[in-house]
Amino acid sequence: MKQVDIIGLGEIVLDWVTEIPHFPKPDEKIDAFSENYFPGGVTANYLVATARLGGKSGFIGAVGCDSYGDFLIEDFVKEHVDTTCTKKVAGKKTPVNFIFVAQGEKTIIQSPHMQTTKIECDDLNEAYIANSKLLHTTIIHQKVTEKAIEIAERNNIKISIDLESQIALRGWNNLKNVLLKSDILLPNKEGAKAITNSNTPEKAAEILVKKGIPIVIITLGSNGVLITTNEYQKRIPTYEIKNVVDTTGAGDTFNGAFSLAYWIKDWDLEKSCIYANAAASLKIQKLGARSGMPNEIELIEFLKKNKENYF
Numbered sequence: 001m002k003q004v005d006i007i008g009l010g011e012i013v014l015d016w017v018t019e020i021p022h023f024p025k026p027d028e029k030i031d032a033f034s035e036n037y038f039p040g041g042v043t044a045n046y047l048v049a050t051a052r053l054g055g056k057s058g059f060i061g062a063v064g065c066d067s068y069g070d071f072l073i074e075d076f077v078k079e080h081v082d083t084t085c086t087k088k089v090a091g092k093k094t095p096v097n098f099i100f101v102a103q104g105e106k107t108i109i110q111s112p113h114m115q116t117t118k119i120e121c122d123d124l125n126e127a128y129i130a131n132s133k134l135l136h137t138t139i140i141h142q143k144v145t146e147k148a149i150e151i152a153e154r155n156n157i158k159i160s161i162d163l164e165s166q167i168a169l170r171g172w173n174n175l176k177n178v179l180l181k182s183d184i185l186l187p188n189k190e191g192a193k194a195i196t197n198s199n200t201p202e203k204a205a206e207i208l209v210k211k212g213i214p215i216v217i218i219t220l221g222s223n224g225v226l227i228t229t230n231e232y233q234k235r236i237p238t239y240e241i242k243n244v245v246d247t248t249g250a251g252d253t254f255n256g257a258f259s260l261a262y263w264i265k266d267w268d269l270e271k272s273c274i275y276a277n278a279a280a281s282l283k284i285q286k287l288g289a290r291s292g293m294p295n296e297i298e299l300i301e302f303l304k305k306n307k308e309n310y311f
């Protein structure tokens with residue numbers, strides 16, 4: 001079996017993306033500027049971000065037995081994301097998300113198949129996880145996630161969690177066993193605020209660290225990210241991007257680049273965040289979750305152009 005450093009456990013979907021002039025009201029009919037489909041899914045995007053930057057990554061999860069599933073697996077192969085533990089589930093459909101992009105903002109309608117097309121606990125391969133360095137997950141399928149985390153913990157594999165607000169709505173009591181196992185939590189600000197019932201990301205991060213999560217990094221869109229540990233709290237601003245085309249996958253790109261920098265390259269938190277902000281800045285200038293994700297050369301060039309001392 002292939003050895004990978006970064007494992008993503010979670011969702012993979014096909015994104016149907018349409019650019020529209022504005023978000024329509026009920027009963028309104030509008031003409032779109034474009035229609036496109038792209039490979040997507042928070043965890044799958046995350047892995048492609050790591051692989052483009054040179055990471056050895058693999059996906060644990062499932063697609064349906066249909067042409068969309070084949071397309072998504074073929075794309076992983078093209079992107080050098082390992083599919084040894086990617087399952088095609090008989091009788092299930094590959095989830096499709098509908099994404100509406102207007103003036104750089106997006107609305108996403110998630111497929112009902114997201115919850116039903118999945119792997120089972122018995123599908124988890126202990127050796128695959130044990131031979132990696134990092135298990136990253138979105139907790140989309142909680143039972144399987146709990147089992148995978150148990151395996152990671154038993155084998156001293158680092159655990160990283162991306163908490164979206166949709167998952168945070170399950171509530172602290174339902175999620176705490178999983179969240180408290182993380183070595184790092186990487187929520188966006190809505191996820192962080194929802195899980196802690198707080199009004200600001202600063203407060204949310206303090207609460208999460210006090211509860212026992214060692215490092216919390218909250219992404220703040222155009223405001224960059226907020227690092228919080230027991231020792232300090234610091235916001236790392238990001239770049240001013242004038243032509244924001246599509247922010248879908250910005251967080252996934254940030255998380256992927258960050259994971260590679262911090263856990264695999266062994267850089268410090270701040271340098272890793274600068275690198276990851278830069279990766280996300282390149283991503284948002286293209287349509288589609290993965291289209292703008294940089295490779296290492298493009299990313300370093302961007303960092304040098306922006307006179308980052310570290311690089």
Ligand SMILES: Nc1ncnc2c1ncn2[C@@H]1O[C@H](COP(=O)(O)OP(=O)(O)OP(=O)(O)O)[C@@H](O)[C@H]1O
Nearest residue numbers: 188219220221222224247248249250251252277280
């Ligand atoms: N408008 C923007 N300008 C500059 N950078 C941005 C912008 N939006 C996002 N980013 C970059 O992307 C990172 C993640 O963005 P955000 O906090 O919106 O994540 P998210 O809500 O998880 O997004 P998604 O779920 O679409 O991936 C930010 O920390 C920042 O580095």
Ligand SMILES: [Mg+2]
Nearest residue numbers: 164188251252
């Ligand atoms: Mg996100």
